[in-house]
Structure formats: structure tokens, C-alpha cells
Amino acid sequence: MNDQFSRRHFTKLAVGAVIVGFNPDERSWVTQASDSARPFDHLPKLDGALLLDEASRRAIASDQGNMFHRVPAAVLKPGSVQDIVAMVRYANQHRLKVAIRGDGHSRYGQTQAEAGVVIDSRSLNEVRVRTPHSADAQLGAFWSAVADATLPKGLTPRLFPGTCLALLTVGGTLSAGGIGNMSPHYGALVDNVSDLDVITGDGRLVTCSPEHESELFDMVLAGQGQCGVIVRAGLPLMPASTHVVHHELTYTDLDAYLTDQLRLAREGRFDGQRGTMMRDQGGTWSFLIEVGKFFTPPNEPNIRALEGDLHFASAAAPARMTYHDYLFRLETRGGVAPGRPSPFITMWIPASVTRTYLDNILSLTPEAAALVRFQGVEQFGCYPLNTRRFTRPLFKVPSEEQAFAVWLFRSVSPGDEVALSALLASNRDLLAKMTAAGGKRYAPYSMVISPAEWQAHYGPEVWPRLVAAKAKYDPNRVLSPHPAIFGEK
Template sequence: MPLEPTRRNALHGFAAMAVVIGFDPLNRLWVTDDGRQEGGARRAASDTLEALPPLDGTLLVDEASLAAAADDYGHIVHRTPSAVLRPGSVADIVAMVRYCNARGLKVAPRGQGHTTYGQAQTEGGLVVETSPLDRIGQVSGNTVTVGAGALWSSVAKATLAHGLTPPVFTDYIELSVGGTLSVGGLGGQTHRHGSQLDTVTELKVVTGAGELITCSPTRRADLFRAVLGGLGQCAIIVGATLRLVTAPETVRHYQLPYSDLETFLADQRRLVTEGRFSYVEGQVSAAEDGSFTTYVLEAVAYGPPAGPAPDDTQLLAGLRHDPAGAQIADMGYYAFLDRLAAGVAALKEAGLWDWAHPWLNVMLPGDSAAPLAASLLQDLGPDDVGPGGVVLLYPLLRERLRQPMLRTPDDPVPYLMSVLRACPPGDTATVDRLLAANRTAYETVRDSGGLQYPVGSIPFTAADWRDHFGPAWPQLAAARKCYDPRGVLTPGQGVF
């Protein structure tokens, strides 16, 4: 079904914009109707033109669109596509994936472009924007079906109108559903409900061969499992059905300071294994001397009707946080989900949102989390994290993480550690230094049985990916062969 309003061939409405009419297979260039050079498209002999399928949306080749698609939140990697599809319908994605497939052109789906190392980019291929697929369907029972381009913030608002909510959120909620379902989607509720992948009951996808398929745990389960957390290697998610739970009306938010790493990690572990709170995370920040030795355990108790009224004495019993400096605040549930909004606005205002973000995201095995975290933190100075940067460190429960493509260390309580670095985008020497530091840190973690959480900026080879997927590799490779036999999808991940 076309999206509203129908825009079949509405390109003619853009008077100043050249309209792509086809592809010249000899010169491997898009052909525009006006003969002007538009971005990567040049005029080519019309007798070699292979006409474009009719589209509800727009195929863009103007410089601004190509430049936007050659960037992401990392601002480190820039691969320029030859065209960008702003789909007017799922049928557009099917048609263009088939078209590209037949011509050996790579295709990169792009949600909000918030990965940090070119994962949603392609040099010379087609970027498919999913943001127009932002429809949120009716809440039905305890599920909702949404388009892949819907933002989690919009999904939350729509479901909260029914007293329901997705059970797991990332810290920042302006990410696309398709984007986080391709990588994992972890948050403070993960120890209770798994990752966002574990909350999906059905997917609609367009495979690399251009087939529109509905899959679920019981229908084309191989595809379902390969797509969730599968880094876009087998199919483009176009829609997802998400499980919902009763939403709390208010939450109580606890921030508990610690000055000892081992005590901090042990208390976090205790909380997630006991399940006392609905949400548990933690942060490490720089002390006055610049060392990363200040720890804050962040926990949230949901109020009615999703949980009992919070009882501070019970919830905090036995915790060994520093006596001074604990903060406890009550807030509305949506205000809690959207808690980063003010900080993000301030970063944007200060221009820091546009800085380079060579992020390090790793999972540490629980049994060696303390020495590993200590050694990684010891190597950090304020310049390695940067203004507005932060270090997250919190435990997950492996038994709740059930999707095979989301790799986790072989340990019941692995820890996610994210060094969310920021540095000036033009400072290539610092960017290169931090990328090298990420690789060194990754190798240290890997050699102790840890893994990367694949949203950051760690230089990675195809052999590293094989290692990363480990026992899940044969499933991913088989699904790739079956559903994307020409290997056109999502080259920016560098998996195949």
C-alpha cells in the first residue's frame, strides 16, 4: 500500500530537482531526465537506459541528499551512495531492491543513521531511508504493529494512550525501530525483559532478493532469527509487531554514588539477579583528578499499575553505596523514558552533537568484569571521552537474551560497557588514536571471553565477524545465501 499521500511519480513536483529515469548499465550511472549532473548521476546515452520501475516515492541524486546519506552520528566514515530512495511505500523498497539486485548495486537501509562507523552507508550503492515507513498501527490486545521507520518515542506515546508500553527502551528514544532491531536494543530493563529483539512477535521484511516476507518464531523462523540483530545482512525490516506490557504512570528514580568499582559492580549484579528494580544501569565519570573512578548506580522502580508503590527501605536494603549524595526523584513514566531530551538539546545547542563519536561498546563476561573494567577505565582520561561523553557500565541477564544473532559472552551476568566518546570531527589524529584504542580495548575484552556490541566504532574484519558470531555464524551465513544470494545488502557492516 502506498503511504499517504500517494505520490506515484510525484518527482515532477520538484521543479528544481532532476528526476531519475533509469540506470545506464554500461557506465553504471543513474540517468536523469534533464541531462544535468546531479550528485553521482550523469547523463548517459539513452539507448543504454534501463528504465526505473514506477515509484510512489522519490529517488534522490542531489548533492545534499547524497551527502546526508554519507554521514552518520559518528561523523568518521563517509561513503557516498549514488542514489537515495525515499520510499513512498513498501512496494518501492521491493521494486528498488529487485532493480539493484539485478544490476549488482549494493543497498543500505538507513533508519536514523545513529550508528557511528558507516554501518548504514554504501559507496556508490543505494541508501534506502526507512523514516517514511513510520506508521503506528492500532494497539491490538498486547501488541502493536509499526513501520520500521517509526521512532521508539512515537511508539511509546501511541501505546501509552492505551496504558501500555514496549517493555525495553534504549536510553535515547529517537532511534528507529528497524535500526535497533537490526543491532539489539539494550537498556536498563534488559535484565527483566531481554533486548528489544526479545519483544518482537512478527516481522515484515524485504529480503536481499527483493521478496516481501512475513516471518515470526513459527513462520520462516530461520529468516526471523537471522534478521533480529542480524545487522541488515539478510533483509530490510519494513514492519514489526511488538509485545507490550502494562505501563506505570510514574517511576521513582534512584542515583546512588559509589567510590569503589568492585562494590558498585557487585551491588548492580545483586539487583539484577534479585529483580528488585524494573530498570538498572550505571555510569562512570571522571573524578576531580581526571581518573574515571566515580560510579553512580542508576535504578528505577515502577509505580502502579505496573508495579507496587516503591518502598525505599526495602528497595535499598543491603546496598553499600556511599552514604552522601544519593538522589531520589519521582517522575512521570514518559518523562523518564525521554530523560535524555534536555541533555541532547544542550549538546545540539553547543554544537557537540556534530562532533565525531568513535564509540567503544563492549560486553564483558561477568566473572572478569571487575578487572576488565578497571583496566579499561585506567586507560581513560577526560580527553579520551570528551565533553558530553559518558561511560556506561551495567549488567544484563543472559538467560533473558534469547535471540541468537545478539551475541553475548558465555556468562550468566555479562556487563555492557560503553565509552561514549566525543572529539572534534576535524581532529583526525585524535579520531585515529581513539579508533586504535577501541581496537586494543576490544582485543583485551575478546581475549577474556567478551564481545563487541555492534553499534560503535571498532575497526573489524570479516574474520572478526566470523569470530563474533561464533556458533551463530552458520545460521547467518546460510540465511544470507538463501535470502540475499547476490550479497547486496548493508555493506557498511563489512560482515561478508
């Protein structure tokens, strides 16, 4: 499709040029200033803006991985849900591809559509508390906005992303899956949605839930934008505790760390739980469990009484903080300097093989590991999941009852092609070993893989459902050309 576009035409368009339509014969956009004597199809009336100027298109041509750059023909800043309906229908008429972008934290070009239209969802970002039991969040709302809307009312969703609430959008994380500190109790973000408004690939606005249009609901959550655009998510709410006792427990023995992590997750002894592996400058690894117990004064918990049988080597003093500060305490974790190629990978490893698998990572030199440092310390996330709490079909987890989430945030200097290709080779090696061990990859940090690998990832029960859903809801294959799950770009 790319070659059919009149690149000369759309790169000439100036900032502020008013686009009135699309010329299907020349496959180019038409502005007021263009020769309007030629036949063209008028654009639908939009509440927002369709930007064709080069600066806007280039600004959205990269994602945060800084490895893939595809310049779209236009950027839609929707002013309403109807704008997305209209643009998706228009794209169907004109064989345009449409990609959906939250904040672009996926790494492998998933939010890009060369010579197509990218929907910049951040302009639709309202969050509304509907009842004491549920909130509505629009696609481009950041999770920080969900916290801002709910916490002052004494309410909270069951689960937030574990870090960086101000960077991650509701639409993006629900299309990826989303895990957080409360995942041992509640599974993924996609397990904690009551209903959705979705614009299907053929441009229909449909409300879906486990009871109504359930196949669409199943195929959109963790669905990587393949079947529809999530425009509203219903988030169940519950009363929020006001405070948290947060405690950091440091381990030097990896076996003890893994055993205690699994046990705590299985028992649900704490409300929040995560874990980090850190290497000091002398090359020695240590392992941190962070636990959080939620409470509302005066019911302050005795956190040490909950830790008596754990095997940590040392511990900081427990920290008492507000629930809000607890949620936002890791806002700068995992940030990468602008422009650095950063091929992150994230995977879920079956618990029984995690100890052996981790040797592949812990034995890498700092140069080969290329881990993003936080406060100068080399580190990566590693914490347990109770897989039975993950119920959405497209959020694939290992078959064992417990698994470890392993987050490798890796990055190299801009322009260092040798280091980047070594890192990509290392990623492929680690992912191949993960797959051989029965693990599953996390879609936004999956690396680029073939349709056959996606088929194997989803497995014989889910893959045919996804293929059928794509044919039903996006028959012209307009939506989300990347990650090329079905082989076309």
C-alpha cells in the same frame, strides 16, 4: 563496482531532475532530460522519491561517527513498503548495492553504500496499536513515536532503549540489538518482537516469526541488515504503570558497586536499572546505580525498604515521576557536537572479569579516554545484563550468566588526526583485551573488523547459519555492503 559508475553523469544531475531509469551499459542514471534514445531500464513507479541531486546524496554520505564518508548514487525516500521491494529488485537487476539507514547512529559506515542506493527509512514511520497486546511499528519510527502511540492507551512495550528514544529508530535498533533499563528482566529489544515483515535481499516481502520462516526471523534480528530490510515489527505490549520512583545511589567503592549491580539484576528487585561511572575534576571516580520502581497510584512503593542491604555511600532524594518522563529523562545523554569524529565502542564483559577489565579504562587519563561529557562530567555507562535473557542468535553475549555492558562514548576534535588515530588504537587495544577475556562487541559500535573476526564473534554455531542465510536471502549480495562481514564492499 564503484569504478563502473559514470560519476560524471550522476554528479551533473540537478535538484529536481526526474529520474526515469538506469542505463546498464553506461552504469548511469537516466533523467527525462537525458538522451532517451539510448536503451535503458525504466525505474519502477515509486510512491516516494529517488533523489540523485548532490545535496541529498552528500547529506546522507556520513553517519554520526563522522569518520566514514561514502557518497551514494541515489537516496530512496520510500513512500511505501512496495517502493523498497521495487528498489531492491531493481538493484538486483543492475548490481547496485543498497544500504539501509535509520538515523545513522552507527559509527563505522554501516549505513553507507558508495555509488549505491541508501534507503532513508525515516519516511516510513507509522506506529499502530493493533490490540491491547501488540503494536506494529514501521522501520523508520523513532522509539519516541512508539511511546507516543502506546502510553496514552495505558500500554507499553516491555522494553525501550535506555536513552535517546527520539534519536533511535525501530529498524536500526532491531538490526543492532538494543538494550535498555528493563533489560535485566527482558533481555534485548530483539528478544521482544513477535513478528516481522522483511524484504529479503532478493526483493521478496516475507512475514516471519519464531513459528513461521523462523530462520529469516533469526537472521534478521540483530542482523545488521545483511539478509533483509525490516519494514514492520510486531511489538508485544503490556499494561503500563503510570509512575516511577527513581533513585540514584552513589558508590565510592567499585567492588561494592559491581557486587550490588549484579545482585539487583539477578534478583530483579527493581523494574529499571542502569549504571554510570563518573570522574570528577580531581580525578576521583564514583559509580552511580540508578534504580526505578514502577507503580500506579495509590500503590506507591517504599523504595528505601528495597535498598536496606545495599552498600552505596550516599543517595539523592528519591524522585517521583511519570513513566513517560522516566523513559525520556536521558534524551540528551551521549550527544556529540556535529562533525566530531566519535568512534564509540560498546561491549559486554563477563561479570567475573569486569573488575580487572575496568582497570584498563579507569586508568586512562581524561585526554586518552576522550569520553563525551554530560553536563561537563566525564562518564561512561556500565551496568549488568542477565545473559540468559538474550535469546536471539545474532545478539552475542558472553557465556557466563551475567555480564556488564560497557559503553565508551569517545570523541575527538574535527581535523585532529593524531588524536583520532590514538583513540582508534586505544579502541583496538580495549576490544582485543575484551575478546581475550571472553567478552562480545555490540555491532553498531564494533569498530571495523575483518571477516575472520566476525566469524570468531559469531562463533562456530551461528556463523555457518549466517553465511547460509546470506546466500539464501541475499544471493546477489545487494544489501548492506558495510560492515563487510563477508569481506566485500
